[in-house]
Amino acid sequence: MRQSTHRIGLIGNDLDGSLSPSLHQAEAHALGLTRYNYERIDLQNQPDADLGHVLCEALAQGFTGFNVTHPHKQAIMRHLDEISPDAAAIGAVNTVVLQRGRLVGHNTDRSGFLAGLRRGLSPEAQRGTVTLFGAGGAGSAVGAALMDFGVADLQIIDTDLGRLTQLQKLLNTSLRPGQTVSTGTPEQARQWISASHGVVNATPLGMEGIGGAPFDTSWLTGTQWVADVVYRPVITELLHAAQNVGGATVKGTEMLVEQAADTFALLVGTTPDRQRMRASLELLLAAV
Numbered sequence: 001m002r003q004s005t006h007r008i009g010l011i012g013n014d015l016d017g018s019l020s021p022s023l024h025q026a027e028a029h030a031l032g033l034t035r036y037n038y039e040r041i042d043l044q045n046q047p048d049a050d051l052g053h054v055l056c057e058a059l060a061q062g063f064t065g066f067n068v069t070h071p072h073k074q075a076i077m078r079h080l081d082e083i084s085p086d087a088a089a090i091g092a093v094n095t096v097v098l099q100r101g102r103l104v105g106h107n108t109d110r111s112g113f114l115a116g117l118r119r120g121l122s123p124e125a126q127r128g129t130v131t132l133f134g135a136g137g138a139g140s141a142v143g144a145a146l147m148d149f150g151v152a153d154l155q156i157i158d159t160d161l162g163r164l165t166q167l168q169k170l171l172n173t174s175l176r177p178g179q180t181v182s183t184g185t186p187e188q189a190r191q192w193i194s195a196s197h198g199v200v201n202a203t204p205l206g207m208e209g210i211g212g213a214p215f216d217t218s219w220l221t222g223t224q225w226v227a228d229v230v231y232r233p234v235i236t237e238l239l240h241a242a243q244n245v246g247g248a249t250v251k252g253t254e255m256l257v258e259q260a261a262d263t264f265a266l267l268v269g270t271t272p273d274r275q276r277m278r279a280s281l282e283l284l285l286a287a288v
Contacts (some may be wrong), residue, residue: 005035006269009058010075011051012069015042017208019284020067023260026280027272036268039063043072052079055096055103065267066096067102070204073109073137080105089228092137092145095263106266109141113257114148117227118256120250125225126197129153131189133214134202136227137162143171144204147179152212154181155192155212161185193224199242201228206236217241225249231256234285257281 005027010020021038028036041058043049051072058066068076073092077083080093081102087093093105127150132143137156146154154171158164164183171181184192193199193215205212207230217238220226222245230236231252239249257277264272 005065005067006033006037006268007061008036008038008065008067009037009041009063010069011041011043011072012052012066013042013044013071015040015044015069017279018069019232019256019288020069020260022284023256024264024283026284027261027264027277028268029147030273030276030280031270032269039066039176040167041066044202044205047124051076052232055079059098064098064133064280066230067263068094068096069135073107077105079103086110088194089174091166092140094137094259094268097266105214105271107141108259108262109255109265110148111262112144112165112257113142113229113255114145115258116250116254117145117149118135120227120254121225125248129149129155129196129249130198130200131157131192131196132183132200132202133157133189133205134184135160136202139163139202140170142200142229143167143181146198146200147171147175147181150181151198154179155196156183157183157186157189157192158183161188166229186215190219193219194221196224198227200226201230201238204225206230206231206233206238208232211237213238218247220247222246229255232285232288253281 003192024038082104084106087105087107094109095106129150157191168181168183205214225248226242226253228236229252242249263271
C-alpha cells in the first residue's frame, strides 16, 4: 500500500531562495495529497554539521524522505544504508528514500539534466566536444548526462584537482566506444571553449547573490550551444551572453522541473504531471 503521509526535507545551505518546496507542494496539492509537506532543513549556520546526526534527528521528527542540494550531495553518501546504481555511478546523491527503515540514495539530477537537454536543444545539436565547468555534486550528474546525450569528447574544468580526478575515473567506467573524458584547469578554458560544440555551467556561479560566470563570456562565438544548471535568475549572465551572439541555450529551469518530477515520483510513488509542474514554476518565478 502506498504511504499516505509524506514529510520531505530539503537538506542544503542557504535555502531561502529555493523554489523546490513550493514546486513540490503545488504538485502534491494538484494530486490531492493532503498529508504532504516539503520543508527546508537549512544547514547554512552549521558549517560543521554532522549529516548523520541531521538525518537521525529528521527521521525522529517524522520525515519520510529527503532532497539533498549544494554542498552535501557527495558527503551525504557515507551516511546512507544503500546507494542505487544511478547514484553510485557518479558519486553523488540528491534524493534519499526511506525504504523499510533503510535510507537509499538516488540521483535524479542526471536524468533531469538529460531530459532538459533533449527538450531544449534540437535533435541536430552537435555533440562532438563539450566543455563542462564544475566537477562537484551537480557536475558529476551533468557529466554523466552529457555522456548519455552522446557527447564524444567531454572536457571538464574545475579548480579542485581531486574532484576532477575522481569524476574522470567514475565516468571512464561507463564510456561507450569513441567517447573520451579529459580534465583541465581554468587556464585552458579559452582554448577549449573555442573548439567546443557545447558549454555547460554546473557551478553556483551566476546564482542570485553570487552572479558572474565560470569564464569570460566574450569567448563565446555563437557556434556553441550553452546550458546552465542555475535557475535563478532564469537568464544568467552566461545564457545572456550566449543569446547575444546567437547561440542556442538551455535554461536551468529545464533541469529543475525534470529532476523535481523524477524526485517526486521516487519519494511519493506517484507519477507527477510534468507540464503542470512547468506551469507551476512559471507562476512561482513570476511572483518573486
